[in-house]
Amino acid sequence: MNLSIGELVTRSSYQHDIVFRVSNIEERTVLLHGEDIRLEADADPDDLVLIEGRDLETRRKKQKDKEDYSFRLFRQDFQLMKEKRDYESTSGYHQPNNYFQIPARVLHLDGDRLYLKKCIDLYQRMGLQVHGVHLDEKEMPSKIGALVKKIQPDMIVITGHDAFSRNKGAKNDIRAYRHSRYFAETVREARKVVPNLDQLIIFAGACQSHFESLIRAGSNFASSPTRVNIHALDPVYIAAKIAFTPFMEKVEVWDVLRNTMTGEKGLGGVETKGLLRTGMPYIDEDFEQYY
Structure with a gap:
């Protein structure tokens, strides 16, 4: 063929x-x-x-239905978070709804150019500011430090492709993975610039990645605890949940994972503070250009 x-x-x-x-x-x-x-x-x-043909269309429809379902769950969650913020920011609706919000800035590194485009489209649908960079996984460790200093993100997503190979070693041997060691090294380089887990939130990993090494390197969230595959868009849902949670609130791990398409078998992490900051008063539409 x-x-x-x-x-x-x-x-x-x-x-x-x-x-x-x-x-x-x-x-x-x-x-x-x-x-x-x-x-x-x-x-x-x-x-x-x-x-190709009908088989391809059938598979694509099933996949789109799954993605749409996950997005609807996120929108419901987002609406509940917004109503709670509105209530707290207006003293239980007794004060005018006259506040502004400073959104989180996301740096998304992706080893797949097509996935990066799909992720950026979803970030934009969710109203998140994102700076997307396509890099081969092996290049990421040498480039991340300069990118963090230049963009000064609140959150970094480090992803691409990965796989575990039994022929290369045991599950606890990071050398048995295609790109896990590069993801882990990238996280360590980012932590040299911003060590604090609450000042810079990091997600790292892809399918079957060495979860323990990524968490140990300094990730807040990572894949894949049971070495299963993760969906291309799952890192975006994790980023969005943290970005829309007020910074005075703790993000529980399960709350982050429940709207992803993979869940706790493929994704995990540690308790983390939210990133959304609310202020007042809101002056006019021109005010938004500063954020």
């Missing part, structure tokens, strides 16, 4: 369970990136089957 970069395929040896995008083609090896999950894999060309 003649394959082209960008085509969508499944693997016969894995019962066609995951849709992959062809990322690179060598003589007898095809590099694959998950179309909807942050997994990287190698495959023999003879093991791959092109997916």
Whole structure:
């Protein structure tokens, strides 16, 4: 079968369970990136089957339904948080609704250019300020320090593709993972600039990543505790939950995970303060340009 970069395929040896995008083609090896999950894999060309037509449309519809459901859950959660902020900021609705909010600034590093675009679209739908950067996972450690100093984010998302290989070692051996060591090193470099977990919130990881190493390196949240795959958009939901929680409130780990598409099997973290700051009085629309 003649394959082209960008085509969508499944693997016969894995019962066609995951849709992959062809990322690179060598003589007898095809590099694959998950179309909807942050997994990287190698495959023999003879093991791959092109997916197209009705099968592709059916899979895409199921995936979109899952994403829409997760977004609706987040919107409900967001509305409840907004009503609570309105009530507290106006002394129980006895004062005029005359306040402003300083939004969190997010720096999103992604090893996948297409995923980065999908994530930025979702950040914008949620009303979050994001600076997106596409970098190969191996480049991230050397670039993160300068990016943190330049952009001065409140939160960093460090993600891309990853995978655990039993052939390379045990689950507790970070060398058995494609990119976990680069994610962990990137977190450590960011922590050299901002050590405090409440002054800079960090999410790190992708599919099957070495969760313990990422938390130990200084991440607030990371993947993947049970080495399962995570959805491409899950880091955005984690970022949004923290960004829209007032900074005087603690973000419980379960509250962050419950609206993700993967849940606690693929995502975890530590208690963290929210990032949203509210002030008053709100002057006029021109006031917003300063934030």
